Amino acid sequence: MDIQLFKAKYEVEECLNEIRECLEVGWTGMGFKTVKFEEAWKQYTGLPYAHYLNSSTMGLYMAVDILKEEYGWSDGDEIISTPITFISTNHAIAKSNMKAVFADIDDTMCLDPKSVRERITDKTRAIMYVGLGGNVGNYNEIVEICKEHNLKFILDAAHMTGTRLNGKIPGKEADVVVYSFQAVKNLPTADSGMICFKDGKLDEIVRKKAWLGINKDTYARTQNMGNYKWRYDVEYVGEKGHGNSVMASIGLVQLKYVDRDNAYRRTICGWYRDRLAPYADKIKFTRIEDGCESSCHLFQILVDDRDALIVALNQAGISPGVHYVANTDYKMYSYGKGTCPHAEYVSEHTLSLPLNLYLSRSDVDYICDEVIKFLEK
Ligand SMILES: *Cc1c(COP(=O)(O)O)cnc(C)c1O
Numbered sequence: 619m620d621i622q623l624f625k626a627k628y629e630v631e632e633c634l635n636e637i638r639e640c641l642e643v644g645w646t647g648m649g650f651k652t653v654k655f656e657e658a659w660k661q662y663t664g665l666p667y668a669h670y671l672n673s674s675t676m677g678l679y680m681a682v683d684i685l686k687e688e689y690g691w692s693d694g695d696e697i698i699s700t701p702i703t704f705i706s707t708n709h710a711i712a713k714s715n716m717k718a719v720f721a722d723i724d725d726t727m728c729l730d731p732k733s734v735r736e737r738i739t740d741k742t743r744a745i746m747y748v749g750l751g752g753n754v755g756n757y758n759e760i761v762e763i764c765k766e767h768n769l770k771f772i773l774d775a776a777h778m779t780g781t782r783l784n785g786k787i788p789g790k791e792a793d794v795v796v797y798s799f800q801a802v803k804n805l806p807t808a809d810s811g812m813i814c815f816k817d818g819k820l821d822e823i824v825r826k827k828a829w830l831g832i833n834k835d836t837y838a839r840t841q842n843m844g845n846y847k848w849r850y851d852v853e854y855v856g857e858k859g860h861g862n863s864v865m866a867s868i869g870l871v872q873l874k875y876v877d878r879d880n881a882y883r884r885t886i887c888g889w890y891r892d893r894l895a896p897y898a899d900k901i902k903f904t905r906i907e908d909g910c911e912s913s914c915h916l917f918q919i920l921v922d923d924r925d926a927l928i929v930a931l932n933q934a935g936i937s938p939g940v941h942y943v944a945n946t947d948y949k950m951y952s953y954g955k956g957t958c959p960h961a962e963y964v965s966e967h968t969l970s971l972p973l974n975l976y977l978s979r980s981d982v983d984y985i986c987d988e989v990i991k992f993l994e995k
Contacts, residue, residue, distance in 0.1 A: 619935030636867035674798030674811030678710035728755025752913030831856030883914035
């Protein structure tokens with residue numbers, strides 16, 4: 619047995635045809651397929667703007683950086699964030715010389731609104747919210763808190779491609795939403811991401827900042843000299859952060875299938891829950907909010923002896939994962955240690971069972987048999 623945690627499944631022939639087009643026309647860079655993917659993404663999500671980037675790490679950084687400049691935030695100002703996330707989320711805050719203030723999570727694995735309220739100070743500028751595993755958690759209440767306290771809302775939607783809340787893709791309420799199309803995400807490309815600002819002015823800025831600050835429009839607009847392509851202005855010390863047409867080709871194809879793929883992910887999660895439900899005294903599941911149709915990026919359980927279960931599963935040829943070690947355990951963010959007891963509990967007890975599109979019912983049964991064998995020992 620060799621059952622992996624993640625294994626991306628691609629529409630191989632269709633992806634190759636789309637990439638072939640790039641190679642045949644001789645254009646693999648920004649433009650061409652990246653523009654098509656941005657249009658397709660806006661249509662799919664209903665969000666008004668979308669700019670395609672080389673990763674969501676870049677997107678999260680751009681989000682904080684641009685909001686900070688736009689709203690005149692100072693170094694050391696605070697953004698409330700979760701310790702249970704991939705490190706990109708909190709690095710985006712630190713990279714902009716702001717401070718990630720950690721709030722605790724609840725049984726949805728997302729930020730606990732009560733804890734968030736307790737962390738608000740006169741230096742708080744925004745809430746960074748992660749839809750962990752594709753769950754929305756208490757999204758609507760976080761939106762309310764932002765309104766009440768005049769905070770910006772940044773949504774790290776790396777796990778949320780395809781997630782619906784009451785039938786709609788959440789995100790319109792956020793000032794900026796950032797998606798990941800990294801190799802193991804629900805819509806895998808290899809590496810890329812999308813940044814979706816609510817405000818068109820900020821979308822214009824990210825298009826410059828993600829391309830080294832280059833503003834190609836200046837001369838084209840003012841002098842109408844489109845063929846003077848080298849006559850551009852540079853307005854910022856930007857990043858080389860934009861996406862390319864090869865990645866966008868894969869994205870365009872996979873997007874067509876992501877709802878189908880997510881439906882199968884939900885089926886797999888249903889199998890896990892059915893089989894493991896009788897052991898609810900030994901296994902805790904993530905609570906899924908009413909109205910949330912999760913993308914099911916992860917299937918997480920909480921168990922007493924997590925590390926021993928990982929060893930047992932490894933011996934049975936099964937590779938589970940851990941999402942995540944509390945970021946406050948890392949040196950960089952150790953100032954937050956002890957402030958989020960539930961997150962620290964989760965960090966020690968959470969385990970992600972394999973969740974990928976190659977899994978069959980009998981694979982899931984085999985995994986559950988091994989988990990149950992361990993629990994009954
Ligand atoms: C994967 C991930 C990221 C980073 O995405 P990249 O596209 O790899 O940069 C950010 N946040 C979360 C929660 C993630 O899981």
